[in-house]
Amino acid sequence: MAWITLLLIASAFWTANSFAAAYGLGRALDDADSLPGRPEVILYTKVPLRDLPAGASGTKLAPSPGSELRYRYQGLRLLVQANNRLFLVPSKWTSPGGRTLVVSYDSTVRLELVPH
Incomplete structure (x- = not known):
């Protein structure tokens, strides 16, 4: 049971990290695209x-x-x-x-x- 809980917690951190990285990259691309204006x-x-x-x-x-x-x-x-x-x-x-x-x-x- 402890291993399943540990696996679920690790999966949650991995998912949050992946989302944050993708969101940050998207924001950076939007900022770069808006520079000429x-x-x-x-x-x-x-x-x-x-x-x-x-x-x-x-x-x-x-x-x-x-x-x-x-x-x-x-x-x-x-x-x-x-x-x-x-x-x-x-x-x-x-x-x-x-x-x-x-x-x-x-x-x-x-x-x-x-x-x-």
Whole structure:
């Protein structure tokens, strides 16, 4: 009897895990498909970002009084924001070989959304 209970519990966990994986994959594909309709992100940072994904570009800004933000990045779209982090992808992001840029969302960055 104990073995049957153990088997039923293990089956329930396996089923829940399989469902969660399939649901997560479906949500990820939906998010990727909706990227072209999302606003473009212009990101201003205090420090330079390294290893920009292909399609994104950066510009060093001239110093201006009252602003510590020295770098401007464009050609990005906001994939998701979670736990004070921005997950940004290039405007023309593709899943094979596509990269995601993760930036802490704090006082060292400013974000502008530009309608598409």
